[in-house]
Amino acid sequence: MFVIIGLIVVLGAVLAGYSMEGGQIGVLLHPLPAEGTIIFGAALGSFLVTNPMPVIKSVAGSIMLPLKGSPYNKAVYMEALMMQYEVYVNIKKGGLLALEQDVNDPHNSAIFKKYPTFTHNHHAMDFYCDSMRLLINGSAKMDEIDQAMEADLDVHHAGAAVPGAALAEMGDGFPAFGIVAAVMGVVVTMGFLDQPPNVIGGKVGAALVGTFLGILLAYGIVKPLAKNIEQVLHNEAWYYNMLRAGLTAFGNGAAPVTAVEFARRNIPHADRPGSGELEEVVRQIKPR
Numbered sequence: 164m165f166v167i168i169g170l171i172v173v174l175g176a177v178l179a180g181y182s183m184e185g186g187q188i189g190v191l192l193h194p195l196p197a198e199g200t201i202i203f204g205a206a207l208g209s210f211l212v213t214n215p216m217p218v219i220k221s222v223a224g225s226i227m228l229p230l231k232g233s234p235y236n237k238a239v240y241m242e243a244l245m246m247q248y249e250v251y252v253n254i255k256k257g258g259l260l261a262l263e264q265d266v267n268d269p270h271n272s273a274i275f276k277k278y279p280t281f282t283h284n285h286h287a288m289d290f291y292c293d294s295m296r297l298l299i300n301g302s303a304k305m306d307e308i309d310q311a312m313e314a315d316l317d318v319h320h321a322g323a324a325v326p327g328a329a330l331a332e333m334g335d336g337f338p339a340f341g342i343v344a345a346v347m348g349v350v351v352t353m354g355f356l357d358q359p360p361n362v363i364g365g366k367v368g369a370a371l372v373g374t375f376l377g378i379l380l381a382y383g384i385v386k387p388l389a390k391n392i393e394q395v396l397h398n399e400a401w402y403y404n405m406l407r408a409g410l411t412a413f414g415n416g417a418a419p420v421t422a423v424e425f426a427r428r429n430i431p432h433a434d435r436p437g438s439g440e441l442e443e444v445v446r447q448i449k450p451r
Contacts, residue, residue, distance in 0.1 A: 166229045166230055166388075166391060167230070169387070170383075170384060173379075173383040173384065174383070177379060177383070190365075190368055190369075190372075191372055191375075193369065194348070194368075194369035194370075194372045194373075195372065195376070197344075198341075198344045198348070198369070198372050198373040198376055199376065201340065201343060201344040201347065201373065202337060202340045202341055202343075202344050202373065202376055202377050202380065205336075205340040205343060206333055206336050206337055206340055209333070209336055209340075210329070210333045213329075213332065213333075214329050218325055218326075218329050221322075221325055221326045221329075222325075222326045222329050222330055224326075225326035225327070225392050225396070226330075226392075228391070228392050228395045228396070229388050229391040229392060229395070231395075232395065233394075233395045233398040233399075235398050235399065235401065235402050235434065236434055237434045237435070237436060238280075239280050239402075239434075240402070240405065240430050240434050240435070240436065241436050241440075241441070241444065242278050242280050242281060243278070243280075243281055243402070243405060243406065243426075244405075244409075244423045244426055244427060244436065244441055244444075244445070245278065245444060245445060245448060246274070246275065246277070246278040246281050247406070247409045247410070247413075247419075247422065247423050247426055248419050248420070248422075248423045248445040248448055249274050249277070249448050249450075250262060250265075250274060250295070251409075251413045251419035251422050251423070252419045252448065252450050253274065253450045253451060254413075255418075255419060255450075256450040257450070259298065259299045259301070260299065262274075262295065262299060263299050266292040266295045266296050266299060267292075267296065269282060269288055269292050270282065273451065274451070275288070284402075286319065287402060287403065287406065290312070290315055290316075290319070290403060290406065291406050291410065293315075294308055294311065294312050294315075294407075294410055295410065297311065298410070298414050305411065305414040305415050308410075308411075308414060309407070309411050309414075312407045312410070312411070313407075316400070316403050316404070316407065319403065320400055323396040323397075323399060323400070324393065324396070326392055326396070327389045327390065327392040327393030327396065328389075328393070330385065330388065330389035330392060331385075331386055331389035331390070331393075333385060333389075334380070334381045334382075334385035334386035334389055335381065335386075336381075337377045337378070337380045337381035337385060338374075338377045338378050338381050339377070340377055341373045341374045341375070341376055341377015341378060341380075341381075342373070342374055342377065343373070344370075344372075344373025344374075344376070344377065345370045345371055345372075345373040345374040346370075347370075347373075348366065348367075348369055348370020348371070348372075348373055349367070349370050351366060351370070352366040352367055352370060398431075401429065401430060401431050404429045405426045405427075405429040405430050406426070407429075408425045408426045408428070408429040409422045409423055409425055409426030410422075411425075412425035412426070419445075420442070420445060423441065423445065424438065424441075427441055
């Protein structure tokens with residue numbers, strides 16, 4: 164919602180100010196198809212040349228994120244905390260091997276199926292279950308498991324930063340391509356020097372629309388959207404860190420309720436459930 168409002172404010176303020184100075188909207192609209200074709204076409208072509216196919220796909224998959232917003236809210240975090248508590252309390256009751264089948268086949272796990280937001284987040288579920296598997300198998304010490312989680316998160320976060328960075332780089336090119344469009348407009352104008360001043364002025368004005376459009380697209384639309392994508396994907400890092408903190412605390416010997424408290428402390432304040440609220444919810448969870 165705020166993204167749409169922001170874009171409307173940007174375009175509305177620019178066009179309103181232009182109109183207040185006596186500008187006519189038709190003067191902008193007339194050269195827009197040609198100038199837009201040059202700018203958008205050149206920017207898209209440059210983007211395709213710069214980025215390999217996986218990056219192009221990641222940008223395409225992330226382009227709607229500013230409109231959707233971050234999926235990680237208080238309810239999602241609370242569900243993940245409840246899931247962790249149930250996992251840990253069952254391990255405390257039945258031992259590590261009691262959860263072996265659950266982490267090996269989480270989609271058919273009686274525990275994990277209670278928490279659909281978590282199971283539908285395939286990357287997060289793989290991250291958590293792969294780490295739990297190391298703990299259950301006893302194939303690694305807790306500090307080694309934590310190092311493995313850190314390496315996994317570094318790779319994931321680096322990949323998550325790619326779409327926003329690629330789109331921002333594309334935005335950086337719009338002003339330059341706007342100048343290209345303006346120069347080509349000036350070249351066209353050179354063929355009309357024998358015409359009356361109003362005709363020449365119209366051609367120069369049309370050429371300058373390219374510069375205007377390139378700068379507006381870069382700093383009013385594309386780069387803000389790229390920053391928004393970056394921030395939405397950054398919110399995912401908090402979710403993974405929350406899972407890591409809970410598992411690490413439990414693996415180091417913390418009680419289930421203490422482990423989920425460690426996890427809760429890694430949640431951003433805006434979405435963090437209260438300690439009393441969490442305690443009241445997990446108290447209702449019983450081991451199977």
